[in-house]
Amino acid sequence: MEKAIERVLLSAEEIERQVALIGARISADYAGKDPIFVGVLKGCFIFMADLMRHVDIDCSMDFMAVSSYSGANSTGAVKINKDLSEDVGGRHLILVEDILDSGVTLNYLKNYLQVRKPASIAVATLLDKPARRKADIYADYSCFEVPDAFVVGYGLDYNERYRNLPYIGILKPEIYS
């Protein structure tokens, strides 16, 4: 598995430190607001699990599953594979994503959820890749800004592989070209 990695971009230790900081910031900002963290599967699963252990306020969690990507290139289409199980009307939502790339997925999700009249919608992302942004969307909470390279690990995949790497690495281009 490691042979597919060109170089380590973010070590497990760096990620752990930054995720703890973001968890503390969200806890301070949302104290008394009882937010719902909405994990966007599957990429969010490791980030969300670690983030939640640094959130020390009353909150709940729910998940959505969407697919927008096949391989390294966006199809541009967003499909909802699993919707929320809680009623989110009047609630503060925090969408938890692995990476904000073109922004098409999150922009679609935000508009999709807005219809249910939540009190607010914020975005917490592990990685932000601003170079490739197409939609007018930004992260309220972002752990790291990353360069325009295809990255895997810590939940992020290439064709469902490499999610189990404990760090974030740049995938060798020959793997996807």
Ligand code: IMP
């Ligand atoms: P967006 O709609 O272009 O912002 O894409 C969001 C989704 O694309 C993320 O949730 C990821 O699943 C996937 N994605 C975008 N860039 C990468 C990457 O560098 N590595 C792995 N997955 C990525």
Ligand code: MG
């Ligand atoms: Mg993915």
